[in-house]
Amino acid sequence: MADYLPHTDAEVAEMLGFLGLGGLDELFSVVPAALRLAGGLALDAGRSEPDVVGELEALGAQNRPIGRDLVCFAGAGAYDHEVPAVVRALAGRSEFVTAYTPYQAEVAQGVLQAVFEYQTMVARLAGLPVANASLYDGATALVEGLNLATAATGRPRVLLSAGVHPHWRAVAATLARGTGHALEEVPLDDGRTAWASAPQGAPVGAVVVAQPNWLGCLEDLAAARRRADVDGALLVVAADPIAAGVLRAPGSLGADVVVGEGQALGTRLSFGGPYLGLFACAREQVRRLPGRLVGETVDVAGTRGYVTTLRAREQDIRREKATSNVCTNQTLMAVTAAIQLSWLGPEGLREVATRSAQGAHYCLDQLRTAHGVTVTASAPFLREFAVTTTAPAEVVLARLADEGFLGGVAAAALMADEDRSLPPEVRDRTVVVAVTERRTKAEIDGFAAAFAKAAR
Amino acid sequence: MADYLPHTDAEVAEMLGFLGLGGLDELFSVVPAALRLAGGLALDAGRSEPDVVGELEALGAQNRPIGRDLVCFAGAGAYDHEVPAVVRALAGRSEFVTAYTPYQAEVAQGVLQAVFEYQTMVARLAGLPVANASLYDGATALVEGLNLATAATGRPRVLLSAGVHPHWRAVAATLARGTGHALEEVPLDDGRTAWASAPQGAPVGAVVVAQPNWLGCLEDLAAARRRADVDGALLVVAADPIAAGVLRAPGSLGADVVVGEGQALGTRLSFGGPYLGLFACAREQVRRLPGRLVGETVDVAGTRGYVTTLRAREQDIRREKATSNVCTNQTLMAVTAAIQLSWLGPEGLREVATRSAQGAHYCLDQLRTAHGVTVTASAPFLREFAVTTTAPAEVVLARLADEGFLGGVAAAALMADEDRSLPPEVRDRTVVVAVTERRTKAEIDGFAAAFAKAAR
Amino acid sequence: MSAPGGRARSAPLLGRDAEPTIFELSVPGRSACQLRTTGVPATPLDELVDPGLLRTEPVALPEVSERDLVGHVTRLSHRQFSVDLGAYPLGSCTMKYNPKAFDEIAAMPGLADVHPATPAPLSQGWLELLCELERELCEVTGMHAATLQPAAGAAGELTGLLLMRAFHDAHGERRTKVVIPDSAHGTNPASVTLGGYEVVTVPSDGRGLVDVDALRQVLDHDVAGIMLTNPNTLGLFEEEIEEIAAAVHEVGGLLYYDGANLNAIVGVVRPGDMGFDIVHLNLHKTFATPHGGGGPGAGPVAVAERLVEFLPGPRPTRTEDGGVGWTTPPRSIGRLHSWHGNALVLARAHAYLRLHGRDGLRRVAERAVLNANWLRVRLAPTYAPAFDRPCMHEVVLTATALKRASGVRALDVAKRLLEEGFHAPTVYFPLVVDEALMVEPTETESPQTLVALAEAFERIAEEATADPERAHEAPLTTPVRRLDEARAARRVIATEDDRTAAT
Amino acid sequence: MSAPGGRARSAPLLGRDAEPTIFELSVPGRSACQLRTTGVPATPLDELVDPGLLRTEPVALPEVSERDLVGHVTRLSHRQFSVDLGAYPLGSCTMKYNPKAFDEIAAMPGLADVHPATPAPLSQGWLELLCELERELCEVTGMHAATLQPAAGAAGELTGLLLMRAFHDAHGERRTKVVIPDSAHGTNPASVTLGGYEVVTVPSDGRGLVDVDALRQVLDHDVAGIMLTNPNTLGLFEEEIEEIAAAVHEVGGLLYYDGANLNAIVGVVRPGDMGFDIVHLNLHKTFATPHGGGGPGAGPVAVAERLVEFLPGPRPTRTEDGGVGWTTPPRSIGRLHSWHGNALVLARAHAYLRLHGRDGLRRVAERAVLNANWLRVRLAPTYAPAFDRPCMHEVVLTATALKRASGVRALDVAKRLLEEGFHAPTVYFPLVVDEALMVEPTETESPQTLVALAEAFERIAEEATADPERAHEAPLTTPVRRLDEARAARRVIATEDDRTAAT
């Protein structure tokens, strides 16, 4: 049967003839003979599409997806929020899915305008004037934020709150090997960043804090801003876009750069990717903005249209002096987010954030009062909180899975060995629990009861 | 939260004001007060979209769909053939799904051309020059065929082979109550229509035979043609479109009208609908064609385009003298079929029919030789055959379901009480088994073994 | 040589070429088909069946790559207008927006992958759904029971007429005639004929309603019944429906309700309460099934108690054990569909009814009627309504004055509207109205869209007086311009083979 | 007043208007959002958290009905070119047709609904898939192990450079420079900077290949390594790759392979066999992930044995019990992604590799190279290739002669090509070529499409001499014509708020 290649043997022969070649091998005559694969690749022979679909279904059957059989109370940066059919239907339109980066604007107004609308929404969520066309994910967006801040201030030293997601801090540490940034961690005190205990040293270029932080606690952004002002540093806030629906905008509280993970805006859990890196910044920083930026203009006839703009920042033009090396980004997720946010609207987003918070607080109440589970930190929170268990966290989660719950995330599983953001004694007994607007009271009650049993 | 109505209360008020109305009720002041619903409908209050999606999922969970957990050996007019993702993706494009019948051809070339291509493919499958734009399903297509034939000959008497699907014969009987057609059944002899035993009487207007028939047996169309010629009747053949991939075309064997069920051409089993009524006929009959017909023409600039044509046959123009009352048909399934047939191609369709036949014959061999199951009729067959069991058919099927097989269809479940197409003594112990190209050897072996056990 | 599958000049985004047919894109030996590997012995077919039965040449289907198939069909889709692109005020068709959630419901494996012959114990979810839907539709129509088998409105009509016949037969009566108004939809008379009855047409009066006196004239004991649409196809509510019902019942006739216009009154007033005995519903109009370019639909028929015993079978019915099974009424007219009806369309309707519920359905009717009346009043000065009175969900405007003044006809207005970014209304229907423009905005279009639509209508009228040619030439912006329908009918090219023969 | 959501004049099917922004369609109080009924106590938020933390006004998001949202986005989609509409010969981007089956695979609940923090025992299917994919990619590249974390090619490059650094650090070496050819893609130098290295550029020679002598000049013990694309961005195979590898290795440097062009040689020759130490792959180019208008992609990095210990972690690794778990290499450079990489893109690549297998992959390369060379030879007379020698999967043509003769530049040719029904090739890249037209047809386009594309190129050249203006004005058939980029950059309007401020 066929694969996806249109050429019939007769056509191949005719084309080879046109090229004066005796066979397909001759197409590669420029490749040193010694290098060419003699036996071919050590892979299985090809198989048909339905065969492969069957194989992937079989692999999927070895996973436990969330749903009726595994009710999701896990978060830690990846959340089970409502995504309606209309968002899937629209974001899945093949014109968006099978287009390349809009290099020919005349035939790319669809993607360009959708990204323009996305930029507007992200900027408004952040409370900042500019947002880019997307980055890979929350962690890499954070690093781009650090790069911008250190470049703007000319100072490689960075104060990084221990409240920032452990994976994000790990990625920042990895990429600092190249940029040479000095990342210094600021510990948490009862769930909030203790700026007073920040390591001393040379003036810093960036102060970084998460809102809410990875334990779900709400930070005092004003305090972070004050710490930044001490050194005249830029304040980079890693903000959750759902929480942004009810919290004061980081921009309005002095953030110079706001980054975030956009998965919650219409993208499925997807085992962690592709997700969406959100990035917004102050106007002064626009020429340091990483990645693509869509701008409005007019065509020769005066009709409104959109193009990618300020391209001189980018790698294809600026090369080694570019503000970032990003090229392919996550445009399809950005388009998805724009559609999801339009579906939500102001009230919908507020409602999602509010109901999630109500569910989370109701859940913690049940765990506490009814079942005597202890919360890890007493700071205020929205849709996520950490509790300390008697049994090791993985054991608790394994037991909960048997009861039909993805019962949260084991803190230790997220933390690198060197991570000190939790006291050693609770590290292995801390579960981070998230509750979204999709969780019913019945699900929460069932979960709380199961958790209490499992946590012992 | 919202429903799908855009109007805000302010807008409603403004519009009412524009109309000089005091309230929405006044919109219905023309409705006699006594008739208006006082208390409103006795239905539950509305619920949100995700709530309803959950309800329908719960209903679906009370069914046993075919798949890994219920391997399908059932047919009887609804088959589990391969439908690739590309067909779903293309036929699901919202431009096709959310369009109405192409009344404004200038903005409906998409549907019109797709239907033109569909008509060509159906005509070629049938071996006849003309095909319409679709009818409801196989049964109603059959009746339209009878209506055409009796109208063309002016004779209401019809010879209907007992090999025609019991449901289709039942529908024909129902609609004959209105048309006054005299349907006379021709019995089967060892799986094939026994024309010699046809009831005597006045000359008939139509002779109707199925290829293959509902027991899977292949009929002798030449014999049917001969019987038709005796009276100068039209020959109507109910042909399976997959079998048509390997069988001689009914048109080439003298069929005047070919009808069929098009579900197998890209439509899911769907608990029986929406399916697709196939209809093709000889050129002399084109002005008697039921339903819509798309024709090619040019626009004022000479550009090729498509329109619905010979509209004077149709109900909206011809009213009580129309050739049929059909208006809404099954266009989306017709478009789906055109895409599926293009995906299959000549070789693909032949391969599907051939592999199905190979699977069916292998399956019967296993049942017979390895397990001593007896076949109901010895006539040749393709992808479907009937076997006679010891235990009652429903019992056999219930047992097979427990083993993970939809083990076929109980003949008795299809037959109306008055149906005599099977001898009374085997009627309740006959199972019609279908095997498609999707069934693996392992599945067939497992099925045969389970069947033998269950059939006792 | 075959046409290039990767060229997109037929996509309006890039150009205005005609799209080649799939056959013109075909290349011998090319294929997209991939099948499962089964391990089943590949015995040559002619060893399995008598070679005399087998074709020697495969069927001449297109031979294309998946890539070219995708290009072709995607380009065709860009040449097609749809509700998802913009407003579609096509009178009598109720082209409302259909929520995407229902597409996903209709694709749920638990519903879409169930074989129609699955034994009842293994398909309880479906049977439960059908039972519930029947109950909901009976409540909405004020009827006693329903069949879900008819595949569309016209099929429902014929079913209803056969029920009428069975009813009268049961009472030993041989009635021969069915009355329909002159404004009736074409399927009504066509169905009457197929039902074995003779059509008796009753005129509309000066108000656009059934002329009750004229009706009384034609009513006698040969009349099996009357088919009415209420609101009728003029978008007007038959105010004297009670008198009509009384008159028809008096001569022993039955009242048939054509439910194509139910969207206007759902949750407000019920056919049963008006005196109707038989009701069909176009689920694809009122209850959220997109029209698919001409189908599928579903046309369930609900009936009053005295007709229940004649309903088609088998029907889903609750059993003692709390489950649902299939039963056939004692004097059933028999089966009307290969299986159980257009099940996935029925599932959408059930979901729509559950979602909107008691109040939501009424809101649908209110907004639909509000939108239509707003357009009526706004456009009355430029396109006089056929009947100047409050309408229901649609309004029949006329281009008569415009035609007199400028020669621009309803058809021209329709074509010009396409250029304005809207689908055209239904034109020249109902037949009783001169230069009819039948506008049905539906409840899902916003006030902003109504204003833009009205402005477009007005612009066209204004322009017509200044430059009538413009409208006659319209549309100029579409991929093809006005098509030669006479030519299409003169020399019918209904297949690729007809073309190649023609050229 | 807000714009009408139901007007479709911006759909090229009907008109050429600009589509209003979603904000212009917004109406206060309108909403599409529907949420699940949960029964959770609705405690006011300000009782749950300190009101001082809460915003007083909701975020100014659009307020639209689902219907208007659908209309808006569907119209936008009709204003967008895509592979599914037609050929997209965008050099260096490998815009092949991506089978629809892989879209369904990426949407399977068993894959798409798995939380990234799901414990390994509950996500064995995913871990198995990732292990298998790593093995397959290593086989395809001739490498020893791989990380699947990098989200795109550029991320892979940076990963590779950090691996280089870790390797040299481990050997106590402080190397400062990385060599790249002048034809390299922009991400290469940008990544070098982020990797903390200094870029040293080596020129291409008259054949369009790395000038090996010039390379030897710059090679010393400060050189950490070299980044090469092979075939390079001129579509030419670096024939002296062995010499290059030897020279770089001699000074203790590492060879980095930019896999963006792997489509040309997959199954034919492997980077590892050429002597490369580190390889990134653009799965979204060679292995069937559509580009999504600019992403997502995936850029796994495979390495030679001596670099395995530095790979990012955690990595899926087989455990004794036959299962798969997560482990981090002893001297890992650490983590590069919030989770495990772009998992659904990885799943597509695995499916693509399984489907094509040993022979299929080679066929892909053969057809890709065959198509490119056919175009090269056919178009050589009109658009002289930058380097007149056999190419691989793409050919860099030039408009230099055309420009000299008619003033029509590569950009004009690109714009005219849109009117011809094709997407434009990549223009003005690589930077080393004057008036570059970089054409990559890919293997999924048919010979018929190639002919049509070639004819379009030739028509444009012919026409240019007769009427150069025509090309300068192009495109005329698209929804917008050439856009004022200078204006966009001068006064940046990057959000709706910028516009309202600007006007």
Ligand SMILES: Cc1ncc(COP(=O)(O)O)c(C=O)c1O
């Ligand atoms: C008033 C009226 N009656 C009946 C019908 C026929 O319904 P269907 O097209 O579903 O057969 C229609 C559909 O256009 C209609 O508008």
Ligand SMILES: Cc1ncc(COP(=O)(O)O)c(C=O)c1O
């Ligand atoms: C040669 C080459 N290298 C690297 C890249 C960067 O890959 P990505 O866009 O996935 O970051 C590209 C993509 O355009 C490329 O063509």
